[in-house]
Amino acid sequence: MNKKYTRMFAGIMGASLVVHGETVELPDLVVTPMRRPHEAAAVPGSMYVLSRDDLARLMPRTTPEALEGIPSVMIQKTSYGQGSPFIRGFTGFRTLTLIDGIRLNNSIFRDGPNQYMGTIDPFSIDRYELVLGPASVLYGSDAVGGALNALTPGPLTWLGQTAWESALIYRGATADQSHQARMETAGRLSEALALRAGYSWKSFDDVRGGRDVGKQPKTGYDETAWDTRLDYLWSSGATLTLGHQQVRQEDAWRTHRTPFGIDWKGLKQGDDQVHRFDQNRDLTWLRLAHTDRGDSVDAYTLTLSRHQQAEDLERLRENGRLDKQGFDVVTWGAALILESVGSAGHWVYGIDYYRDVVDSYSTRTDPGASLRKARQGPVADDATYDLVGVFLQNTATTRSGVEITPGIRYTYAGLDADKVDQRPDGLSDSWDAVVGSLRVLLPLDEERRQAVHAGVSQGFRAPNLSDMTRLDSARSTELETPVDRLDPERFTTSEIGWRHSADRWSAGVAYYYTWIDDMIVRAPTGNRIEDLDEVTKKNAGGGHVQGVELTAQFQMAEDWIVRVMGMWMEGKVRSYPTSAPVRVEDDISRVMPLTGQLALRWQPKGRSFWVEGIVDAADKADRLSADDERDTQRIPPGGTPGYVVGSLRTGYDLSRSISITVAFENLTNEDYRIHGSGVNEPGRQVVAQVTGRF
Secondary structure (H helix, E strand, O other), X not given: OOHHHOOOOHHHHOOEEEEOOEEEEOOOEEOOOOOOOEEHHHOOOOEEEEEHHHHHHHOOOOHHHHOOOOOOEEEEEEEOOEEEEEEOOEOHHHOEEEEOOEEOOOOOOOOOOOOHHHXXXXXXXXXXXXXXXXXXXXXXXXXXXXXXXXXXXXXOOOOOOOEEEEEEEEEEEOOOOEEEEEEEEEEEOOOOEEXXXXXXXXXXXXXXXXXXXXXXXXXXXXXXXXXEEEEEEOOOOOEEEEEEEEXXXXXXXXXXXXXXXXXXXXXXXXXOOEEEEXXXXXXXXXXXXXXXXXXXXXXXXXXXXXXXXXXXXXXXXXXXOEXXXXXXXXXXXXXXXXXXXXXOEEEEEEEEEEEEEEEEEEEEEOOOOOEEEOOOOOOXXXXXXXXXXXXXEEEEXXXXXXXXXXXXXXXXXXXXXXXXXXXXXXXXXXXXXEEEEEEEEEEOOOOOOEEEEEEEEEEEEOOOHHHHHOOEEOOOOEEEOOOOOOOOEEEEEXXXXXXXXXXOEEEEEEEEEEEEEEEEEEEEEEEEEOOEEEEEEEEEEEEEEEEEEEEEEEEEEOOEEEXXXXXXXXXXXXXXXXXXXXXXXXXXXXXXXXXXXXXXXXXXXXXXXXXXXXXXXXXXXXXXXXXXXXXXXXXXXOOEOOEXXXXXXXXXXXXXXXXXXXXXXXXXXXXXXXXXXXXXXXXOEEEEEEEEEO
């Protein structure tokens, strides 16, 4: 079997990956699951890897869309410019996103889907590593459903002389008349010094849905991004890295809130005349790393970072009232990670610290009136939020070959907000938490081609500024107000899985069950403010989420490979579905429906040409929470319809330096949307990407 196309489904199989029809070699080492370099085949849990070559073949439009096709991952799109992955039933501030190990999450992240992962430019990323399930021991708060680490390209290999590599990339699609272009260059200036730089430009027109929906107005937007990285290798063996990323996204509308929302399957339109966002993100980091030191500390990594994220919302209401609100969050970070290897096992331990400095604003202009400025914006103004953690994890191998990985973390979180509406003296609070994990890998053969993994992992999420200080409309007759006291949310996930990888076939299955405790939900207070029922946050949610993930691949002949993927999920949580003070057990919001994928690939031996047909299917999403049933601008009455969508993809290397990938998507021009989204997916379209390297 062609080794280039033998590995699949890293999360279940542990040694391979298939997403969007590509089966490719995984790197020998991954870093995210264990927070240190570790053999992919020996990861005691579910994980997935997307390399830069995969991204060139898959041609994802955004970072969230790069994760499409992974079991237990559903990419909800509030708008065409905003995507939020639901990972094992959780999204928003209950999933963690990292860039080179640095947190994207900050203290203003809100409940439910948000758009911030969309500010990561896929063109600037070398590899995505996704860990399913709690990763709070290694990464702290928010890593409940999973953790995604977007890793940037490293320096060119030194071959004894100065070398440069450059690339021009163009991606175009017909459904949104989009154009994306990327210029990048990488140089090895000397044995010690390496440089990378890139610039991306993107323009998206209004996206056209399927046969009945047609063009969806106000769904287009523009984006620019640039990035650079400088690596210096000291004679001692340590490497100093200085990196920077900048992204600007403009005019991304939430059309479901406006009359531009589509009339499909009984959806209702909103009455805002304008509801659009601008997003800015700037990340600068400095890292000193040293491996193979041959001392009591075998390796260390010290990272300092400054991450700035800003959001501006312009909302013109039906009555002519103009609201403008937004925030600017600067996050200062520091992390020291160490490794020690000895007779007692391989230890990874360290400390990480993040401090958010938050400015928030809100203005209101009524027809015929002057500008009014509020005390705070969507969250408290003049606020800080501190998050510090200390962790320890060890991997030890028994005489029988069983690998046991226990871990523990202590976290402290503190909030101090000066300007909070309805709180003249401001608000301050603090929390701490201890979480642990225990994972086991049982290889069934010496090469780990077959293994069983099992584990119990705790996750947690400390209350943030959005929980404590939010002042905004909630459901149609409710006003959410700040709260004085909350406790951290706690989650415990048990998982067991089996995987097998042979020469001609691979298969795997995993089952997980997550217990939910003290989830923060909106609860009625019994008070009324300006004819609205007051609600506030409360630790009242308890429940569970469980699911099964199944993958299999078989080489039918030398040039033919068939692959299948399927997943099932269900979950319940206690909440307050109405403004009455009555707590009931309800479905979790936007639970992922039964989903599957079938793909058939033809890869002629010895040829740089491949063709693959893919069929994606999802059942009707009709297990609706009370909030889902009220979300009539995004979820049709009775639930989101199921779908079956076929696509054809092909790629060809025209020469050593030029390659082309073409996808014919949604061949039958179906009208469909991902559950909970505010826009439909593109109808029949052609997507093409050309890459030239020189």
